[in-house]
Amino acid sequence: MTAIAIGPLAIPLPPLLLLISVLLGLLVAALVGRRYKVSVTDPLLTLLLGSLFFGRLVFIARFADSYDTIWQMLDIRDRGFDQGATLLAAVLILIWLIWRRRQQRQALLAGVLTAGMLFGVFSSVIYVGRQQAVLPAISFQQLNGDMVNLAKLGQGKITVVNLWATWCPPCQREMPVLQQAEQRYPDVLFVLLNQHEHPEIVQQYLQQTGLQFNHLLLDQQGRVATELGAHGLPVTLFFAADGQLISSHMGELSAATLAHSLRQLVVTEQ
Known part of the structure; x- marks a missing residue:
């Protein structure tokens, strides 16, 4: 929780x-x-x-x-x-x-x-x-319609899962931070998991903002939030390479707090 x-x-x-x-x-x-x-x-x-x-x-x-x-x-x-x-x-x-x-x-x-x-x-x-919390083995839809299993996607990788929505101002402010981090840390898997929104709304928001992510999935039932007790938005979950939840951050991330959490993850892996 x-x-x-x-x-x-x-x-x-x-x-x-x-x-x-x-x-x-x-x-x-x-x-x-x-x-x-x-x-x-x-x-x-x-x-x-x-x-x-x-x-x-x-x-x-x-x-x-x-x-x-x-x-x-x-x-x-x-x-x-x-x-x-x-x-x-x-x-x-x-x-x-x-x-x-x-x-x-x-x-x-x-x-x-x-x-x-x-x-x-x-x-x-x-x-x-x-x-007791691990990366959920749940399949989610991508914007192109393909289904992706979250646990398989993150298998063997340090994974950062961000729960967000287009209507959420703190989510909007931290999205550029996550985009820059995805480019800066190529060995870390970043998953942007949209909550409860239609694909067209998400696609339109990305086009308006010019944001691009390698892995953007749609959790239209909020299944990850329910399973892990991640109330509110935004929430960022940090998983080790074995899928174990190491830490979480509820609220807006800054570049510094994101860097700090990633550094802790790397230390844990060592």
Whole structure:
């Protein structure tokens, strides 16, 4: 599952679980702080924002060639954060806070440990669920009418499957990024899997935009989204060469986040 559907809205799962973990951590810290008659809300928010800020800076530095403008660097909707740098910053800031705010030490540790343990459990559950997800052996129609089996198409190849629709603005914005990536990474199979639309609508959109992809398939019943719990659009699924789902991204991809996910895939294959 990549997201939770709430009515017409689809909320990406990892950020939602991080938010829940942080809120519960703040609650525990507040309860412990009340016992010692101290408040730790501001230090904990400093810890959270400071570590995320550092993680973003490191991510931008690693993928600087994927950003064209300052605005793209500032736009955190792509959720591009270096996890190692974020964790390191969190540990260093926590040590500094404990050293400077000894009266708040117990509450700080209680809040951080609660948030960290909860997010760790949530992440483990997601990982276990992902281990059971593979590239579906479902046949889909191409624009020329031919049928293609998705699992056979991706057999033995690192595969990126993007779920999209012509009416979806984030999908429209990320399509050029995917087209450039298909040209840049010839050893990676990119599959653009249109959702619930008639072939003529898709063909007309491609002609208007000048976009071209080697593998564009039509999932008119949304079978992949249903099988893998991929709610909302756009959704990008990253599969290893053995067909195992390695990661997913719900929402608009930037060139940097796509490059990051592909790099993780290559490392997994090694």
